[in-house]
Amino acid sequence: MRFTSEQVGGAIVMTLGERRLDGLIAPEFRDAVREAVRPDCNLYILDLSAVGFVDSAGVGALVGLLKFLGRERKMELCGLKPTVRKIFRLTRLERVFAIRDSKAACLAAAEVAQKAAS
Amino acid sequence: MSGAAEDQVRFSIGSSFENVATLAEEVSDLCKTKRASSPDAIDVLRLCLAEALNNIVEHAYEGAEGRPIFADVRMKPDRYEVMLIDEGKPMPGGKLPDGSCEFDAEELDELPEGGFGWMLIKSQMDTVEYERRDGCNILRLEKTFDA
Numbered sequence: 195m196r197f198t199s200e201q202v203g204g205a206i207v208m209t210l211g212e213r214r215l216d217g218l219i220a221p222e223f224r225d226a227v228r229e230a231v232r233p234d235c236n237l238y239i240l241d242l243s244a245v246g247f248v249d250s251a252g253v254g255a256l257v258g259l260l261k262f263l264g265r266e267r268k269m270e271l272c273g274l275k276p277t278v279r280k281i282f283r284l285t286r287l288e289r290v291f292a293i294r295d296s297k298a299a300c301l302a303a304a305e306v307a308q309k310a311a312s
Numbered sequence: 313m314s315g316a317a318e319d320q321v322r323f324s325i326g327s328s329f330e331n332v333a334t335l336a337e338e339v340s341d342l343c344k345t346k347r348a349s350s351p352d353a354i355d356v357l358r359l360c361l362a363e364a365l366n367n368i369v370e371h372a373y374e375g376a377e378g379r380p381i382f383a384d385v386r387m388k389p390d391r392y393e394v395m396l397i398d399e400g401k402p403m404p405g406g407k408l409p410d411g412s413c414e415f416d417a418e419e420l421d422e423l424p425e426g427g428f429g430w431m432l433i434k435s436q437m438d439t440v441e442y443e444r445r446d447g448c449n450i451l452r453l454e455k456t457f458d459a
Contacts, residue, residue, distance in 0.1 A: 216329075218330070247362075249366065250363055250431075254426050257424070284436065
């Protein structure tokens with residue numbers, strides 16, 4: 195599985211470099227995100243721009259990760275292709291996930307939030 | 313394939329998660345080629361087929377590979393019909409799962425992590441019928457083309 199994570203400011207930016215997020219890859223993907231968690235980071239940005247297909251097992255894994263991260267830590271999704279965005283709409287999970295257009299938009303929003311807090 | 317008004321194609325594969333992913337792509341590509349259906353409708357078909365076929369591998373065949381799966385695709389002037397046939401275990405209780413998946417978006421701890429597959433199939437297809445016949449599961453999915 196192609197997956198990278200890096201710290202950018204106060205956020206962890208994760209990129210899934212696979213065409214599909216489905217039942218085949220979901221367990222490995224779940225483990226990789228859990229390993230990317232750092233005690234001092236509360237914002238987890240997941241870039242899905244390489245992904246063209248997500249199935250019910252894929253969204254199930256994302257819900258599991260959201261629950262794993264809990265209320266203290268935030269997960270934001272970005273780079274969703276229209277076909278991927280659609281499954282979030284059809285499952286009504288659009289309301290559950292924070293979805294932004296791009297990685298840059300996630301980072302910009304985080305910066306604004308940080309400035310407001312300080 | 314026969315006639316322009318109604319084309320029928322049968323696909324036949326051995327069960328595996330890789331094979332069903334490919335089959336879902338091939339069937340939706342066929343529907344895209346045969347009819348000027350919207351990209352939206354094709355995406356939905358691809359997703360529902362992938363979900364239904366995954367269930368066959370995971371539940372009917374309990375992950376066993378190389379067991380037979382057939383997909384009969386009928387293209388009608390106004391709709392397509394896909395019949396998925398396998399020789400695996402019957403659906404629990406001999407009927408389709410109810411496919412309801414209600415949740416409160418505010419209740420993080422209570423969010424479901426599964427059950428989205430049947431919810432998608434039942435909410436997106438116009439007809440979803442299940443029958444157990446001669447030791448086979450037969451799932452019939454039907455969707456009318458966009459006007």
